Amino acid sequence: MASLKELSTRKDPLTGGHRMCPGCGAPIVVRQILMASKDPVVVVSATGCLEVSTTIFPYSAWTVPFLHNAFENAGATMSGVEAAYQNLKKKGKMTEHVNFVAFGGDGGTYDIGLQSLSGAMERGHDMLYVCYNNEAYMNTGVQRSGATPMGANTTTEPAGKVLQGKREWRKDLTEIMVAHSIPYVAQGIIGNWSDLTRKAEKAFSIRGPKFINVLQPCRLGWGYKPDSTLELARRAYETCVWPVYEVENGVYKISKPKEKKPVVEYLKGQDRFRHLFKPGNEKLIADIQAEVDRRWNLLLAKEATK
Amino acid sequence: MSKIVAKTGNEAMAEAMRQINPDVVAAYPITPATEIVMIFAKYVADGLVDTNFVAVESEHSAMSACVGASAAGVRVMTGTSSQGLCLMYEILPIAAALRLPIVMCDVNRAISGPINIHCDHSDTMAARDFGWLQIFSENSQEAYDSLIQAIRIAEDPRVHLPTMVTTDGFIISHCLDKIEILDDKDVTAFIGQDRKANNRLLDLKNPTSVGLLDLQDYYFEHRVPVAQAMKDSKKVILEVADEFAKKFGRKYGLIEEYKLADAEVAIVALGSTCGTAKVVIDELRAKGVKAGMLKIRVFRPFPAEEIVKALSNVKALAVLDRSDTWSAQGGQVFTEIRSAFYEAAKKPKITNFIYGLGGREIDLPQLHTVFESLKNIDKQPVVQYLGVRE
Amino acid sequence: MSEKPGWKSLPEGDVVKAGTAAEFKTGDWRSERPVWFPERCIHCLFCWISCPDSSIIVKDQKMTGIDYDHCKGCGICAKECPVKPQKALEMKPERGEETCQK
Numbered sequence: 001m002a003s004l005k006e007l008s009t010r011k012d013p014l015t016g017g018h019r020m021c022p023g024c025g026a027p028i029v030v031r032q033i034l035m036a037s038k039d040p041v042v043v044v045s046a047t048g049c050l051e052v053s054t055t056i057f058p059y060s061a062w063t064v065p066f067l068h069n070a071f072e073n074a075g076a077t078m079s080g081v082e083a084a085y086q087n088l089k090k091k092g093k094m095t096e097h098v099n100f101v102a103f104g105g106d107g108g109t110y111d112i113g114l115q116s117l118s119g120a121m122e123r124g125h126d127m128l129y130v131c132y133n134n135e136a137y138m139n140t141g142v143q144r145s146g147a148t149p150m151g152a153n154t155t156t157e158p159a160g161k162v163l164q165g166k167r168e169w170r171k172d173l174t175e176i177m178v179a180h181s182i183p184y185v186a187q188g189i190i191g192n193w194s195d196l197t198r199k200a201e202k203a204f205s206i207r208g209p210k211f212i213n214v215l216q217p218c219r220l221g222w223g224y225k226p227d228s229t230l231e232l233a234r235r236a237y238e239t240c241v242w243p244v245y246e247v248e249n250g251v252y253k254i255s256k257p258k259e260k261k262p263v264v265e266y267l268k269g270q271d272r273f274r275h276l277f278k279p280g281n282e283k284l285i286a287d288i289q290a291e292v293d294r295r296w297n298l299l300l301a302k303e304a305t306k
Numbered sequence: 307m308s309k310i311v312a313k314t315g316n317e318a319m320a321e322a323m324r325q326i327n328p329d330v331v332a333a334y335p336i337t338p339a340t341e342i343v344m345i346f347a348k349y350v351a352d353g354l355v356d357t358n359f360v361a362v363e364s365e366h367s368a369m370s371a372c373v374g375a376s377a378a379g380v381r382v383m384t385g386t387s388s389q390g391l392c393l394m395y396e397i398l399p400i401a402a403a404l405r406l407p408i409v410m411c412d413v414n415r416a417i418s419g420p421i422n423i424h425c426d427h428s429d430t431m432a433a434r435d436f437g438w439l440q441i442f443s444e445n446s447q448e449a450y451d452s453l454i455q456a457i458r459i460a461e462d463p464r465v466h467l468p469t470m471v472t473t474d475g476f477i478i479s480h481c482l483d484k485i486e487i488l489d490d491k492d493v494t495a496f497i498g499q500d501r502k503a504n505n506r507l508l509d510l511k512n513p514t515s516v517g518l519l520d521l522q523d524y525y526f527e528h529r530v531p532v533a534q535a536m537k538d539s540k541k542v543i544l545e546v547a548d549e550f551a552k553k554f555g556r557k558y559g560l561i562e563e564y565k566l567a568d569a570e571v572a573i574v575a576l577g578s579t580c581g582t583a584k585v586v587i588d589e590l591r592a593k594g595v596k597a598g599m600l601k602i603r604v605f606r607p608f609p610a611e612e613i614v615k616a617l618s619n620v621k622a623l624a625v626l627d628r629s630d631t632w633s634a635q636g637g638q639v640f641t642e643i644r645s646a647f648y649e650a651a652k653k654p655k656i657t658n659f660i661y662g663l664g665g666r667e668i669d670l671p672q673l674h675t676v677f678e679s680l681k682n683i684d685k686q687p688v689v690q691y692l693g694v695r696e
Numbered sequence: 697m698s699e700k701p702g703w704k705s706l707p708e709g710d711v712v713k714a715g716t717a718a719e720f721k722t723g724d725w726r727s728e729r730p731v732w733f734p735e736r737c738i739h740c741l742f743c744w745i746s747c748p749d750s751s752i753i754v755k756d757q758k759m760t761g762i763d764y765d766h767c768k769g770c771g772i773c774a775k776e777c778p779v780k781p782q783k784a785l786e787m788k789p790e791r792g793e794e795t796c797q798k
Contacts, residue, residue: 022725031747058524065510076374516711
């Protein structure tokens, strides 16, 4: 695995001067993933915070080849780029190895882009798809997505006098990707650079479709101080709200926290969950804890059955 | 050596695709265009082409993959129809704005609802405002010839716009027709071995960012060049047609005039209906009626000047639309032709017939009715539906 | 009037050369600035790998300063700095008085 010193000698895929919020986790995802590649990379991004904020004409923060097409089609667009590359390679017009990386937010990945992603993975294109998952449509102002956790306050399922934020459990996209039987699927966080870059390195060492789902706290949508982006991601890991694991050729490998902390340790630092701490909502927190435990145990069981 | 063979429209288009040998094809099945990609997929399976075929999971992904591949700098084709084209609509103007010379085989079919698999022009006409060149075909031969020409036109640096070549669903796509297939080598020589890429996402030494966000200060400046390229493409279409005629003998233009020189009554039509109309015009001419027809081959760019010039001596004109704008002001072809005549000193009286929706047959008696109505054009409503039960 | 190019001068398509955002300064977004204390720095580069704005300057695998033209003052670098008891990066109010080795 590359050390930070070694990584620091590689090309930074982004310049400063993009318009992401101060403390945004999305560019951290991009830097940690792409700098893990020793080979040239070509990037496609779905429409979203990352795309609009890094490419306001005539300013692009991308130092590597970059293409944006639309919102729901990063998987399909990259399929085309990769097919073109394979054709050029077949004809001897390109010789160097290229790592193809598509980025999509959770809206562009879990929801509107799911079909396009599923197709691209099923067809076996040699690409890594990375979901920078901030658990809501942040670019349009914090609307609920299939990735939004139960109880979170969003602008389309807000906490009010009668309802207490999102009523549904989040979709488990990582497991949906595992069900595609692709060679490599992983879940990570931005609060652990060595784990995330190692996962990216592993993904780049494998030919075929790969998927990494990265939890990326959003200070605007989640409501916390911008310096805490990485710390909050680590708390999601420590409480097993966001398990960090990988599935290589169907074999699960989970990073287990030293001590599994209660979910309140994660929920309490975020404005989006503040209403859960009002009197009368104790059951909601208990429900969330029970669901986190259920999913965590399910995951442990998958690791155990090799 | 060229050869004369019997082929359906779909087979003719698939044959042209084999000879074009595109680098990437991304497509999804849809009646009545499915055969084109099925036949082509067999060519891929048999190693007759060098194409990387991406059998995507939807037409939206087909066009998305085409944009990705074309941005990567290679020659890209696809094929679709109706609902499939509708599903592509979101991505069609992106392909145009990125100036990607993707070429599409488009088989005209009605759009839902109700669901219907047969021919009309609603799908293609609804795509008229997305910055794609649109070429209509009267028969399989035209479809074959136009597809080969489309590669040259789309990839011309003065154009660099995506292009769709259309046939009429089932009427052309599934009917056997005698056509001349050119020699493989002649096709390659005509279109050039490779696309000269205007967009190279895969240029690793000179990295670029493609498809950026434009705000109020740049969006307009990125859209107007599409209009300019569309305007400039007329000349290119004619140049390519001239070269094609010199090499292969068949002559094409933006429009085709049929017995228009001295015509007093005339119709305008697109696609397969033109073949039927020619029979009616011959019958009328035999009776001494000075009837004629203007066939529009290229709908985008719209050949307004050429149409006005060709029809200025006509006294009464019926425009046949196989689709409707639902504006109560007539079909797409009618509204554009009427607008084109606004400044003209000499112009015919014009009426509109919307016909053939959902594959409703257009027969000789119906077309005679149209010509008959031109005797009393002053009494005709602006737009009427032909061949519908009331 | 505007100095921006007209459509005839723009490159074809919606394309720019890579990395032009470096010309766009976001430093004036800051209300706080990270101040680096080189004598405390252990060059672990945690700040560098954690910076959302690529604003930690590293040369020859060592931190050499902060790009104040682009740093938005989020404070992640200071928070992630592992040096104890005093961090090598501290957030200070943006007054322009604090200086930093570049």
